Amino acid sequence: MAPPAWTTRPNAKDDLRERARELRRQHRSVPEVAAELGIAKSTAYRWVRDIPLDVDARKALFAREHSSTTGHGQMMAEARWSEYRAERDARQAERVTGAAGSVGGLTQEELVRIGAMMYWCEGAKAKPWNSTRRITFVNSDAGLILVFLAFLRAVGVEQSTIDFRVQIHETADADAAVRWWAAKVGADRTIFRRTSLKRHNPKTVRYNTGADYHGCLIVSVRRSRAIYDMVEGLVIGVVRAAGRPSAPCDPWPQ
Template structure:
């Protein structure tokens, strides 16, 4: 009687395994469901056609794995950034001068042959970049009464909210800002900066900035010359050519 019951149970398990295999289940999943060894499942269902791979389900699984990995990497990165901010030592005047010069020459207005004006005007949308630039202005004895600020922002955004944000960041009252520059909407442009944290760009103009501009340009080309004179051993690399200025 006991043997008969065991045979009946094994037959039921085999039939169930075959039923599940026809539904596309994997060996591992069937073995777990039925409660038997994977080798037994293989023996019972080997004559059945191999189920088609569920490509959509596989892609969803891979996407979820990738998103989870990206989320973990992003969390670790943000923690590292916060630690760097909290444990950073104060910059020396020399360091801040060099950083500010490079920052201005990358993002600020420059004199051109067709428009040879030497003025200091800086535009950026990153609050951290703005803060570094303002500390650089203070290092160069550019007092706040020489700052002229205004917001440049897309017409679909909240200009007043943006102005309040930049005022809080810079310490300059919103009422002291110059008139906002509104960027008209171009329906052919697929804009990405439409989230709630979009605050346009802050434009910083320095009154009587010609002398600062000249000193910045001189310092920048000093940096360029110093960088070109560095000797870096790079195997099988041709020497860098000096740009024509």
């Protein structure tokens, strides 16, 4: 039985399909084929997927899309990435803003636990070869420094027992860093201890340079062994509580 007559009639898509395959044989990429013929990339791929590019053709395609001579490939890539970055940054800002807004306030108990965990992550801890149990917290993030100072106030530390010291690379502006940190923590710069300068190593490539680099602030508390012991105990308690079946999150499936 002969096939229906309509199946043998010329079809405009047949011409497009043949043209797409011809372009592919000329080592054109799927996006290039789609753009030239005004068709969807998925359609172009379906029509030419059985015509792979050889190694030389792939190299030529890469060179074409990344050519700094014509700049066309670079502009096309930049346009695609600019749109993607804008969408990504918008989603990121939305997530950050939403998470920040979910924190309405902190009770003193919450602040103390947060401060203890922060210290155990970033602060100096006693070691078998150095059993000193003294509160010393070092960080370059002014926000975390302010949270830690709020923690110290919450546990009853007197301001007069707190020492500040800036640690910064010797090639940076140490005096400006002291002024910056003094303003951040609301302290007179004259009470800051002598700045600790880090030796410059020309072999190390550093990115923390420029006007936004202020080094780290070292916050030490004199006669703080009891505070240290309390911090260690709180951390043990939090770790123990997080491992209980009643912890506020489900365990990962085994």
